[in-house]
Each structure stands twice: as C-alpha cells, then as structure tokens.
Amino acid sequence: LVERLLGGDAAALARLLSHVERGDALGEAAVDRLYADTGRAHIVGITGPPGAGKSTLTNALIGAFRARDRRVGVVAIDPSSPIAGGAALGDRIRMGEWHADPGVFVRSMAARGHPGGLAPAAADAIHLLDAAGFDPILIETVGVGQGEIAVAGASHTVIVVQGPGFGDGVQALKAGLLEIADVLAVNKADQPGAAEVARLLRDELGAFHVGGRTPPVLLVSAIAGDGVEQLAGEIGAHLAHLRDTGGLAERQRQIAGADVLARVDAVLRGRLGGQSGWGGTADELLREVAVRTTSPAAAAAVLLGRLAQ
Amino acid sequence: LVERLLGGDAAALARLLSHVERGDALGEAAVDRLYADTGRAHIVGITGPPGAGKSTLTNALIGAFRARDRRVGVVAIDPSSPIAGGAALGDRIRMGEWHADPGVFVRSMAARGHPGGLAPAAADAIHLLDAAGFDPILIETVGVGQGEIAVAGASHTVIVVQGPGFGDGVQALKAGLLEIADVLAVNKADQPGAAEVARLLRDELGAFHVGGRTPPVLLVSAIAGDGVEQLAGEIGAHLAHLRDTGGLAERQRQIAGADVLARVDAVLRGRLGGQSGWGGTADELLREVAVRTTSPAAAAAVLLGRLAQ
Numbered sequence: 001l002v003e004r005l006l007g008g009d010a011a012a013l014a015r016l017l018s019h020v021e022r023g024d025a026l027g028e029a030a031v032d033r034l035y036a037d038t039g040r041a042h043i044v045g046i047t048g049p050p051g052a053g054k055s056t057l058t059n060a061l062i063g064a065f066r067a068r069d070r071r072v073g074v075v076a077i078d079p080s081s082p083i084a085g086g087a088a089l090g091d092r093i094r095m096g097e098w099h100a101d102p103g104v105f106v107r108s109m110a111a112r113g114h115p116g117g118l119a120p121a122a123a124d125a126i127h128l129l130d131a132a133g134f135d136p137i138l139i140e141t142v143g144v145g146q147g148e149i150a151v152a153g154a155s156h157t158v159i160v161v162q163g164p165g166f167g168d169g170v171q172a173l174k175a176g177l178l179e180i181a182d183v184l185a186v187n188k189a190d191q192p193g194a195a196e197v198a199r200l201l202r203d204e205l206g207a208f209h210v211g212g213r214t215p216p217v218l219l220v221s222a223i224a225g226d227g228v229e230q231l232a233g234e235i236g237a238h239l240a241h242l243r244d245t246g247g248l249a250e251r252q253r254q255i256a257g258a259d260v261l262a263r264v265d266a267v268l269r270g271r272l273g274g275q276s277g278w279g280g281t282a283d284e285l286l287r288e289v290a291v292r293t294t295s296p297a298a299a300a301a302v303l304l305g306r307l308a309q
Numbered sequence: 310l311v312e313r314l315l316g317g318d319a320a321a322l323a324r325l326l327s328h329v330e331r332g333d334a335l336g337e338a339a340v341d342r343l344y345a346d347t348g349r350a351h352i353v354g355i356t357g358p359p360g361a362g363k364s365t366l367t368n369a370l371i372g373a374f375r376a377r378d379r380r381v382g383v384v385a386i387d388p389s390s391p392i393a394g395g396a397a398l399g400d401r402i403r404m405g406e407w408h409a410d411p412g413v414f415v416r417s418m419a420a421r422g423h424p425g426g427l428a429p430a431a432a433d434a435i436h437l438l439d440a441a442g443f444d445p446i447l448i449e450t451v452g453v454g455q456g457e458i459a460v461a462g463a464s465h466t467v468i469v470v471q472g473p474g475f476g477d478g479v480q481a482l483k484a485g486l487l488e489i490a491d492v493l494a495v496n497k498a499d500q501p502g503a504a505e506v507a508r509l510l511r512d513e514l515g516a517f518h519v520g521g522r523t524p525p526v527l528l529v530s531a532i533a534g535d536g537v538e539q540l541a542g543e544i545g546a547h548l549a550h551l552r553d554t555g556g557l558a559e560r561q562r563q564i565a566g567a568d569v570l571a572r573v574d575a576v577l578r579g580r581l582g583g584q585s586g587w588g589g590t591a592d593e594l595l596r597e598v599a600v601r602t603t604s605p606a607a608a609a610a611v612l613l614g615r616l617a618q
Contacts, residue, residue, distance in 0.1 A: 035604040120605075
C-alpha cells in the first residue's frame with residue numbers, strides 16, 4: 001500500500017487513511033515508513049466561528065489552487081459528538097463536486113476527544129496526503145468550538161474566516177482566533193457590515209502586532225468567487241515570508257513538537273481512564289497525588305525531569 | 310499567608326489567588342505546602358453552551374448551598390482572548406451580590422491557552438479554596454467553547470446546563486457535552502420548548518448510558534428559583550453515589566492525573582515556542598522529527614518510555 005500510495009494510487013491512499021482513522025497498527029506502520037517522504041506540502045489551516053462559511057471558502061480555494069495546477073488535499077476535522085453523528089455530512093456532500101478530479105482529495109475525519117492538539121489520526125492523514133504529493137493541504141474545522149488552536153498548531157499558514165456581522169467579529173476576538181491568524185478573510189463581503197468588520201479587525205490586529213508582519217484582512221465572497229484569487233495569493237505570500245525570514249524551519253519544529261506532544265497526550269489520557277495509569281513508577285506518583293502525599297507540581301516536575309533525560 | 314489562609318483569612322486567600330494567577334514562585338510554593346490539606350471539597354463543574362444561563366444558575370446554586378450552611382467557593386474560568394479582555398465582567402458583577410457574605414468566595418480567572426486541561430492556575434485556585442474549607446467548589450466556564458472537557462476532568466460532578474430551545478440541545482449533542490454530564494439541567498423551564506428538550510435529552514441519555522447510572526435531567530428556572538433545590542440535592546446524591554460505588558477514589562485519581570498532565574503540557578507547550586525545546590536529548594528528538602529522520606510516533610514512544618521509568 002505504501003509503494004502504491006507513493007506511486008500516486010488514490011485507492012491505496014484511501015485505504016491507508018481508513019487504517020489511520022481506526023488507529024490500527026497497519027496505519028501507524030505505514031505513516032512511520034512514509035514519514036521521510038513528507039514535509040514538502042504547504043499546510044494551511046482554515047478556521048473561524050460557526051456560520052462564517054469555512055466550507056464554502058475551502059471549496060472556493062480548492063478551485064483557485066486547481067487553476068494553478070496544484071494538487072489539493074483537504075482534511076475536514078469534525079469535532080462533533082459520537083452521539084450526534086454525521087454533523088459534517090452536508091459539508092462532505094458540498095465538497096463532493098471534486099469527486100471526479102484526481103487532483104483533489106477530500107477526507108472528513110471525526111477527531112474529537114484530543115483537546116491537547118490535533119488528534120494523531122488527523123496528523124497522520126496530513127502526513128499521508130503530503131507523502132502522496134498533495135500541496136497545499138487545507139485543514140478545516142467543522143462544527144462548534146474546540147479544534148481551532150489545534151489546527152493552528154499543525155499549520156504553516158492559518159486563515160481565520162469571519163462572517164460579515166459584528167457579532168461574528170466579536171466572537172472571533174473572544175475565542176482568541178486573532179492571535180493565531182496569518183491571514184484574515186471576511187467572508188460574505190456582499191452582505192452589509194462586512195467592510196465594517198474588516199476595519200474593526202484591521203484596527204485590532206494593528207494594535208496587537210506592533211512591529212513585524214501584520215496579517216492582511218481580505219474581503220471575500222466565497223459563493224461569488226470575489227477575492228478568492230487574492231486570498232490564494234496571500235496564502236502563497238505567507239509561505240514565501242516564512243521562507244525569507246527563516247520562520248519556516250521554526251514552524252516545522254513547532255508542528256513536529258505539537259504532533260509528538262499530542263501523541264504523548266493521547267496515550268496518557270487513554271491510560272488515565274483505565275486501572276493501570278501511566279505505567280511503572282508514574283502510576284505510583286499519580287496515586288500519591290490523589291491521596292495528597294505528593295503535590296501536582298512536584299509530580300509534574302518529576303515527569304518533566306524524566307522527559308528531558 | 311499559608312497559615313492565615315488555613316485559619317480562615319479571606320484576605321490571605323485573595324492574595325494567594327493573585328500569586329497563583331500570575332503563576333509566580335510564591336503561589337506555587339503555597340499550593341505545594343497546602344496541598345496535603347486539600348481533597349475534602351466536592352468539586353462541581355458547571356458547563357453548557359453559551360446563553361444557557363450558566364452564571365445565573367451558578368448564582369442560584371450558591372443560594373441553595375448557603376441555605377444548607379455550606380461555605381461555597383466559585384471559580385469562573387474565562388477562556389476569552391486577551392485582546393477582547395473583560396468579557397466575563399458582567400458575570401463577575403452579577404455574582405457580586407455575595408460580596409458581603411464570608412461564606413461565599415467567587416473568583417474569575419482568565420485561563421485561556423491550556424487546551425490540554427484546566428490551566429494549572431485554575432487547578433491551583435481550586436486547591437486554595439479547598440484548603441480554605443470551601444465545600445462545594447463550583448467551577449464555571451464563561452464565554453465560548455473550549456473549556457468544557459477540561460472542567461469535566463477537574464470535577465467530581467459535572468452539571469451540563471441547557472437552554473430551552475431545540476437549537477441549544479443539538480449544540481450540546483454536537484459539542485459532546487452529554488458524555489461528560491453527571492446531571493443535566495434544562496434551564497429557563499418557564500419558556501416554551503424546555504420540556505421537549507428535556508425529553509430529547511432523556512432519550513439520548515437512555516440510549517447512551519445502557520446499564521449503570523443514567524444522569525437525571527431536571528427542569529429548572531434559575532431566575533425564578535424553581536428546581537434549584539432539587540438540583541442541589543441531585544449534586545449531593547451524585548457524590549453519595551460515587552462514594553457508594555467506589556467511584557470517588559477513581560475520580561480523585563483521574564482528577565490528579567489530569568492536573569499533573571496539564572502541568573506537564575503547560576511546560577512543554579511553553580518550551581515548544583522557544584528556542585530551547587523540551588530540554589536535553591528530547592530537543593534533539595524533536596529536531597529529528599522536524600527534519601523527517603524520526604517519525605512523530607517513534608518520538609512519542611521514546612518519551613512515553615521515559616515517563617514510565
């Protein structure tokens with residue numbers, strides 16, 4: 001499957017993605033083998049409050065990158081509850097228009113329950129698309145809250161999408177999305193209030209980013225296609241900026257660190273629920289914290305000391 | 310300050326809370342010394358979608374517990390952006406009615422940026438209130454998204470608050486709040502739709518919790534005070550259930566584990582942004598992941614092996 005994926009076989013990619021989503025040994029072994037062939041794709045996170053039109057804009061961006069002859073990978077991360085199920089179904093259908101185009105690969109993943117970062121399965125999906133030659137890879141969060149910061153930690157370039165209403169703008173401020181934005185897109189620019197939201201965001205960003213690069217704020221209409229070309233250009237310009245300033249290597253290191261940390265977290269969290277804890281003497285350490293003979297900070301210091309060995 | 314806090318001095322508690330919020334050495338040393346005096350309070354998380362009336366219900370619960378002569382601590386966690394600032398100010402003012410009552414201590418904390426769990430500062434605030442003899446301690450998330458799962462991980466009993474509209478119910482399903490609920494409160498029960506939301510939630514919970522305890526769904530009106538007494542009763546009943554089934558020790562261990570893990574995460578995340586990474590050979594390991602000579606899973610396995618030593 002690994003050889004076929006590297007040879008451009010979409011069916012092999014789809015099968016490996018299913019293994020990775022299940023978190024089984026075959027998926028893990030495949031990513032381990034492919035990982036040396038990754039690191040070439042530009043990873044672009046697309047985030048913003050619910051209702052801002054992220055999926056529609058992602059769809060429009062696919063078109064803009066296809067027009068530049070780029071092969072585009074998309075990972076749509078749905079943090080919905082397993083109870084509610086298929087909340088992202090509408091989005092999957094919407095992006096289905098690319099189904100017949102081998103230059104576009106869209107995958108939705110249910111990736112809740114890893115608050116510490118992007119779920120390892122989602123990170124592995126990005127690695128698989130990267131190894132298969134897709135570039136850029138767009139990562140989009142579907143549904144409510146949560147995944148934004150994790151997406152930012154996994155991306156070279158973060159697009160924050162806003163709706164035209166003042167309420168949406170304030171919501172983004174509240175949710176801390178401005179801090180993570182490399183490019184801002186005010187969507188539905190044909191609706192009233194969009195220009196005002198853009199002005200508000202420019203003011204806030206100007207105050208926040210004193211010195212250094214201030215993220216551009218673009219007015220776009222994903223449905224009409226207005227401003228999408230310019231947005232694709234700004235995405236490329238941000239990557240060039242990272243390359244020019246030496247920031248790219250630093251982002252690669254941060255992405256790698258977040259990836260590793262999310263995997264460590266996922267294992268630790270899994271063990272926290274079970275009878276056996278972190279294993280070995282770490283288990284005993286946690287028991288001591290629970291019965292108040294060791295403080296949480298002291299226990300954390302012991303564990304951090306071991307990590308740094 | 311530690312002696313004065315244990316002696317019931319509210320000013321000492323307030324000063325130590327400020328140290329803990331700044332994350333300085335004095336705060337950390339104080340919690341380390343006080344930690345042996347904690348573990349007695351019933352920690353109750355109050356969460357739910359924005360607009361469900363969490364703050365009003367928290368306020369009503371304070372009254373119900375005061376009527377039972379309990380000393381009530383409240384930690385309101387505001388995950389808002391540092392740019393937006395004082396989003397929780399309205400709530401702080403609302404709970405100000407208890408200002409003259411020494412049996413109530415309310416503290417708001419800006420605690421964004423720790424997606425891996427409750428921020429160590431918030432966990433420390435709980436430890437301080439616990440050592441100062443407050444019981445129960447109510448933890449409430451303010452503002453949008455994010456902190457719910459972290460609050461659940463720090464609590465013995467989790468109250469999920471719903472609004473009366475069908476939209477709110479669906480939002481809770483989507484956000485995965487039902488899985489973490491020990492008690493559900495459908496607030497604004499005087500408004501149309503509340504009974505229907507309660508019925509929907511009972512159906513969903515019945516299907517989800519096959520065998521074992523099914524979380525009760527209560528209709529409450531925090532403003533009118535209806536159902537609040539019963540909710541306080543169910544909170545106590547859940548603690549009794551944990552004691553009877555041996556689940557309390559397990560929750561204590563999970564809370565301790567989440568607390569330690571959040572501290573480890575906070576340090577690691579802080580280092581990820583800097584020039585120096587995790588320290589020692591771990592730094593080298595991350596560099597190898599960034600340049601693709603080691604895979605993220607292999608690096609995580611090395612670090613987990615060290616933790617288990």
